[in-house]
Amino acid sequence: MTGGQIFHEMMRRHGVKHIFGYPGGTILPVFDAIYNSKYFDFILPKHEQGAGHMAEGYARASGKPGIVLVTSGPGATNVVTPMQDALSDGTPMIVFSGQVATAAIGSDAFQEADILGISRGCTKWNVMVRNVAELPQRINEAFEIATSGRPGPVLVDLPKDVTAGILRKATPTGPAIPRIATYANTDANHKLLTKSISHVAKLINTAKKPVIYAGQGVIQSPNGPQLLKELADKASIPVTTTLQGLGAFDELDEKSLHMLGMHGSAYANMSMQEADLIIALGARFDDRVTLNVAKFAPAARAAAAKGLGGIVQFEILPKNINKVIQSTEAVVGDISENLTHLLPHVNRTSVAERQAWFKQINEWKAKWPWNAYNRDERPHLIKPQYLIEELSNLIADRKQETIITTGVGQHQMWTAQHFRWRHPRSLITSGGLGTMGFGLPAAIGAKVARPDALVIDIDGDASFSMTLTELTTASQFNIGVKVIVLNNEEQGMVTQWQNLFYEDRYSHTHQRNPDFMGLAGAMHIQHRRVSKPEEVVDSLKWLIHTEGPALLEVMTDKKVPVLPMVPAGSGLHEFITWDAHKDKERRSLMQDRTCGLHG
Structure with a gap:
């Protein structure tokens, strides 16, 4: 051969x-x-x-x-x-x-x-x-x-x-190297694991204000989402997820805090700051979650000093333990294996028994709801948050068969915030690197993997423009991806930062787009444009039910910020919301904090 x-x-x-x-x-x-x-x-x-x-x-x-x-x-x-x-x-x-x-x-x-x-x-x-x-x-x-x-x-x-070249002997059969051993495969490590699990169970059973912080590691582990639910239900623990962890926990569950971090929900961020125990499952404490590390999780750190709580990290890679945040206890290995060991040792606790904690969380939810964006300003223009909410509502009964991809920028954060995530592997986005242009080709790959799924790329005009030639790939192979281009004719996330940090000096962030309708037609892609709020629902229905690849261009309101937002250098609790109606206050808070960004 x-x-x-x-x-x-x-x-x-x-x-x-x-x-x-x-x-x-x-x-x-x-x-x-x-x-x-x-x-x-x-x-x-x-x-x-x-x-x-x-x-x-x-x-x-x-x-x-x-x-x-x-x-x-x-x-x-x-x-x-x-x-x-x-x-x-x-x-x-x-x-x-x-x-x-x-x-x-x-x-x-x-x-x-x-x-x-x-x-x-x-x-x-x-x-x-x-x-x-x-x-x-x-x-x-x-x-x-x-x-x-x-x-x-x-x-x-x-x-x-x-x-x-030619190999004249038979091709070898079987794997060339053994399966890599798990951390708990030796007697010594098994004893260490047992001790760690016992300590974690004790911390959970005595905690008054626990929070589960779940990342993509939960989704990648075979039974991770199911075991996460079992732990949250048994011990009545609220759950927040990272961007890549969205779908690991059903956001319609009353215990869901939705996404945390720089653009996370205010109540998730407040819960992390006031929790006496943080249980990190397959999450790596990246900078978009922790923000100012010195200000991160003060209540959990104080509880740890008294031996009454702290930060517990379940992580598959030993090198990631204590890489960013010092943990009180670390459990190394596969999430599913270790949660299976943990669950029998966790006491059953009802939501009523955590009444004070959930009361506080519900007060935060009422004060800072996800959908608190300004609907009344320029009502004749399409708000991107509204479109994503309507899409989520329209496919509410088929989310188990739906995959959403995104590019990188404001549209990515709006999608994370305003779509209701209920199932694992339903969001595919570029998190760590933040790669603009990711959405369309990722959607094509996802549709190839799951041809029966509804696959929708929610993109921004700048991000989409980086890899839009792959529309012809979808056309050539009849890969039925659906593309939503939220077109505000600018690099939205960068202009948001220029507005907040650089006194509206919009340096090279506005661009002339091609005629996306003409482009889609030239690439043999079905296409439609919508610019009026009252036409959004019908346009989304058209996109969802059209056979084959299709593109919907949405002309959106411009200079719409992604909020909440935690400014660079701030603590997780020092966020800006729509309630901060005063631009002067917002700029005063952030004028001295600058950070590089591409997205």
């Missing part, structure tokens, strides 16, 4: 059903081998970055690694952003890149690039295959490493003479 044929065989053995990529000279032996394969489909994007984000969307929707196949040089470097995005968000992705023949490496050959060196910082692992005999082992390793522990991207570099 040639190296290309070995690649095809190994993809078959690993159950690969779809590959995203773009051909080129150094990877042609592989493309020739997979020509007309009956085992998997190939999705050809318009740009390798699109292939990478499609693979991310595929992985996030299915839980299986997304596969990317590209050529050397620019083909490989174009996937660097998706690889870093996948690393930041813990997405399993395997990139196979072509490379010049081994004899030409280092000679500055045509389309040669040191992709191993380039990708070392944005992958979990990378390797160059030096001879055809080691190819099966390296592919097995790639699948193992991409999906073990905290998932992430890996890269396998394939010189052309390796993929064109």
